[in-house]
Amino acid sequence: MSLTRTSKRLVSLDVLRGITVCGMILVNNAGACGYAYAPLKHAKWDGFTPADLVFPAFMFIMGVSIYLSLNKSNFDWRISIARILRRTALIFVSGVALKWILAFIATGEYNTLENLRIMGVLQRLGICYGIVALLAVTVRHRLFPTIIAVLLIGYYLLQLFGNGFEKCAGNIVSMVDYAVLGKSHMYLGGAQFVDPEGILSTIPAIAQVMIGFLCGKVIVGEKEIRSQIVKLAVWGTSMFVIGYLWSYAAPLNKRLWSPSFVLVTCGITSLIFATLIYI
Structure with a gap:
């Protein structure tokens, strides 16, 4: 007698994850000495390139x-x-330990804790995972859209009234990073004023994960494939358009993780996800 095992993996999500990993490898190995292709380089401040989509897609x-x-x-x-x-x-x-190991490889010194960067990609992933997962098991999911709106609008108001769109030490995002993390524990020793995975900019990143959570709810809640595709496509288009229009007031900025950046990248990723489900 033969037994057939049915996979419960969501293939479209696995493919999306694989595409994102491939994008990460390309961006992290884009070339040196000014020869990297422009789409594989991050925007220096305001602006958006394909490379800027990788982390928010994760x-x-x-x-x-x-x-x-x-x-x-x-x-x-x-x-x-x-x-x-x-x-x-x-x-x-794991994120902090990886930073320490890389610092040791670069300097050959064990005692690099006084200059060790505290935040980072894995650290942000861990913080956002923990907060969203805890909300998922303690708060009614119908409140998630309201929480997302509060996080994005609240962060925008902090930026608006705190000089938060300027690349300077007077930027409220920079001021909080300097006060909480300390200059020596920031990205490149604070040379770029803000840590791209800093304290305040984690607020909209949490909203980004919550939007993905709601899209996961669509996949489970909608039994018809057509309904999943339509909802994700409509949500994706709406987020992209709203985010793009919002960018006139809050510029697209990955380092600040601006609210317009959240909506535009979530919109693009949602549309790609819908396309993969269709395929």
Whole structure:
């Protein structure tokens, strides 16, 4: 007797994750000495290039995965909370440890803690995962759109009234990073004024993961493939248009993780996701 095992993997999400990883490899190895192709280089400040889509796409995918994972336990906090806290700590500590190892390789010195960068890509992933996952098991999901709006609009107001769009030490995002992290623990020793994975800019990044979470809810809640594609396409187009229009007041900026940047990148990723589901 032969047994047939049915895979429960969401193939379209796996493909999207694979495309994002390929993008990350290309961007991280784009070339040196000024010979890198322009699309593989990040915007220096305001602006947007294909390279700027890689990290936010990871955040979006993580949000989808959070819903798919926690849905298996019916979002029971008693089952999930210990695992969430453990995974959050593991991702964050792994990020800090990796920075220390890279600093040791670069300098050959063990005692580099006084200049060790605290935040980073893995650290942001860990923080955002932990906060969104905890919200998922403690807060009604119908409140997520409201929370997303509060996070994005609140961050925009902080930037608007705190000189938050300027590349200078008086930028409120920069001031908080300097005060909390300290210049020596920031990206490139604070040479770029703001840490691209800093404190305040983590606020809209949380909203990014929450948007991915809601898209994961669409995948599970809508049984018809056509309905999944239509909803993701409509949401993606709406976010892209709103984000693009918002960029006239809040410029697209990956280093600041501006609210317009969140909506534009979520819109693009959602449209790619819908296309992969269709395929």
